Amino acid sequence: MLHGWQPIVVANRPPVESQLGPGGVERITRGGGGLVTAMSALAQASDAPWVAVARGDSDARLASRADEDGVVQVVSEDGNKFRIAYIHPDQEAYDLYYNEISNPLLWFIQHYLWDLGREPILDSRTERAWRDGYVKINAEFADRVVSLAEKATARPLILSQDYHLYLLPGMVRERLPQAHLQHFIHIPWPTPQYWKVLPRHMRDGILAGVLGSDVVGLQTSLDVRNFLLTCEENLGLAVDHRQSTVFFEGRSVWIRAYPISIDVRAMADLTVHEEVLRQEELITSWRPEFLILRVDRTDLSKNIVRGFLAYERLLESHPELRGRVVFWALLQRSRQNVDAYRSYLGALVSAAAHVNRRFQTGTWMPIRLEVEENLYKAVAAYKSYDALLVNPIYDGMNLVAKEGVLCNTKDGVLVLSENAGSYEELGIEALTINPFDIDQTAEALHSALTMPKRDRTTRARHMRQTVRKHDIVRWITAQLQDLNELVAR
Numbered sequence: 001m002l003h004g005w006q007p008i009v010v011a012n013r014p015p016v017e018s019q020l021g022p023g024g025v026e027r028i029t030r031g032g033g034g035l036v037t038a039m040s041a042l043a044q045a046s047d048a049p050w051v052a053v054a055r056g057d058s059d060a061r062l063a064s065r066a067d068e069d070g071v072v073q074v075v076s077e078d079g080n081k082f083r084i085a086y087i088h089p090d091q092e093a094y095d096l097y098y099n100e101i102s103n104p105l106l107w108f109i110q111h112y113l114w115d116l117g118r119e120p121i122l123d124s125r126t127e128r129a130w131r132d133g134y135v136k137i138n139a140e141f142a143d144r145v146v147s148l149a150e151k152a153t154a155r156p157l158i159l160s161q162d163y164h165l166y167l168l169p170g171m172v173r174e175r176l177p178q179a180h181l182q183h184f185i186h187i188p189w190p191t192p193q194y195w196k197v198l199p200r201h202m203r204d205g206i207l208a209g210v211l212g213s214d215v216v217g218l219q220t221s222l223d224v225r226n227f228l229l230t231c232e233e234n235l236g237l238a239v240d241h242r243q244s245t246v247f248f249e250g251r252s253v254w255i256r257a258y259p260i261s262i263d264v265r266a267m268a269d270l271t272v273h274e275e276v277l278r279q280e281e282l283i284t285s286w287r288p289e290f291l292i293l294r295v296d297r298t299d300l301s302k303n304i305v306r307g308f309l310a311y312e313r314l315l316e317s318h319p320e321l322r323g324r325v326v327f328w329a330l331l332q333r334s335r336q337n338v339d340a341y342r343s344y345l346g347a348l349v350s351a352a353a354h355v356n357r358r359f360q361t362g363t364w365m366p367i368r369l370e371v372e373e374n375l376y377k378a379v380a381a382y383k384s385y386d387a388l389l390v391n392p393i394y395d396g397m398n399l400v401a402k403e404g405v406l407c408n409t410k411d412g413v414l415v416l417s418e419n420a421g422s423y424e425e426l427g428i429e430a431l432t433i434n435p436f437d438i439d440q441t442a443e444a445l446h447s448a449l450t451m452p453k454r455d456r457t458t459r460a461r462h463m464r465q466t467v468r469k470h471d472i473v474r475w476i477t478a479q480l481q482d483l484n485e486l487v488a489r
Helices: 034-046 057-063 091-110 124-151 168-175 200-210 221-234 264-271 274-286 304-317 339-359 375-384 399-407 438-450 453-469 472-488
Strands: 005-010 016-020 026-030 049-053 072-075 081-087 155-161 180-184 215-218 238-240 245-248 251-257 290-297 325-332 367-371 387-390 413-417 431-433
Touching (some): 005 124, 034 155, 034 472, 049 124, 057 072, 057 081, 168 180, 168 200, 221 245, 221 251, 251 472, 264 375, 274 375, 304 339, 325 339, 387 399, 387 438, 399 453
Parallel strands (some): 290 325, 290 387
Antiparallel strands (some): 016 026, 238 245
C-alpha cells in the first residue's frame, strides 16, 4: 500500500520520551496518547521520518544525535524504531502557539467548552499569540517538512496531525504544489456557528490551511458533515455533500471519516505482560464484588466530575450497593500549565473526597482515586472492570472505550456518552447516556452492574469483534487507499 510513497509524519509530539534513570542511564519509551499509538505503526512500517517539536531537555538530548540531514535514529526499550526530525522553536513562540492558541483556545472551541457568556475574551494578546506563536511555529514545521520532502527519493506523502498544525498543509502546498498531503483531525469538528468564536481571519486561515490537503480525515460522519457545512457557510465554498468534497482553489479536496482505532495485537500482548499480571493480582486483593472503572486524562472534556456525581446518585438510589462496589478512577494529569486544567484537577479531587466523606465506612472507601500514568496498571484495570464509564462531554474518538472492551475478561459493560466518537461504532452494544444527565448515568451504571450474564456476554463479544475488525491497520489502510485513488485520477 506504501509502494512508491515516501511518507513524512508531522505532529507536535514526538513518538518517544527519554528519561534519565538511576546512574544517568537513559530510558527511551514510546510516547503515550492515541495519536502516537496510531501513527507509530505507519512510521515503523514505512521508515517515515517523524517531524516534531523538541519540547525540553530530554528531546534536546536526543536531537543532538541527529545525522547530517537532521534526523535522529531512535530505538525505544520495547524495540520500536523511529526516525525523528526535531524542530527547535523559540520557547516564547512555542508557549504562545501551544498554551495560548492550541490549548485552550482551539481545544475549547472544538469541544464546546467555552462559557460564551464570560469567555473567551479575545484582544491584542490573542492576536500576538496567533501571529508570533501559532503562525510562526506552523511555518517552522513547514520549513522542516519541505526540506525533507525535497530530499525524498519517492513521491512525498505528508501526513500532518491535529489542531496544532492547521496551517501547515497550506504552507507546504504553496511551496510544493505537486506534493500529496493529508491532514487528520483527532478531535471533534464543531458546527460553523461555534467557529465564529474566532475572528474571521483566524477561522478562515484555519480552513484555508487545512484545505491545502488532498484529503482531510476526521473521526466520524458527524465531524465530516460539520466540516463541510463550515466550508460552505463560513468560507462560502462550493461543496458536494453527497461526495463529501470541497472545491478549493481549483482542486477537489476529499473530506472523509476514518475512525481511529488501536493496535489490537500489541494490546493483546500487553494483557499477558508480567507486570500487568502482577497488577491484576493486586487488584484482586482489594476489589469488592463490583468494580466501576474510568481511565482518563484530567481534561475538562472528559467530564470526570459529573461521573463522580452520578456515582453519588447511584449510592443514594441503591443503598444495597454500598460496601459492594468501588469506583476506581485511574487518571493522568493533563496540561497543568493551563489555569483551567489545574482548577479542574482540584475540582475532581474535591468531588471524589465529598463522596468518600459522605459514604465511607471503616472498611469501605467508595471512590479509589489515583492520579498517575501507569500503562500496566491501566491494562490490568481494563481486564478487571464490571462497568467502564466513558462519559465525555465531547470526544473525537476516545480510545479508552476500545481498549477497555478489547482487554476486559469479565464481560464488563460499557457505559458510553452519545457524544464520544466511539459511539458510532460501539453505541449499539453499550449503555448510552447523555453525559450531562447524572440521573441517567447513575441508572446506566446500576443497569451495567445488574445486567443478566447472558446479555453482558453478548454485548461484550460483539464489541470485541467490532474493535478487532476496525483496528489500526484498517484505519491506516483506508486512508492510503483513498490517497491512491485520488492521485490516480
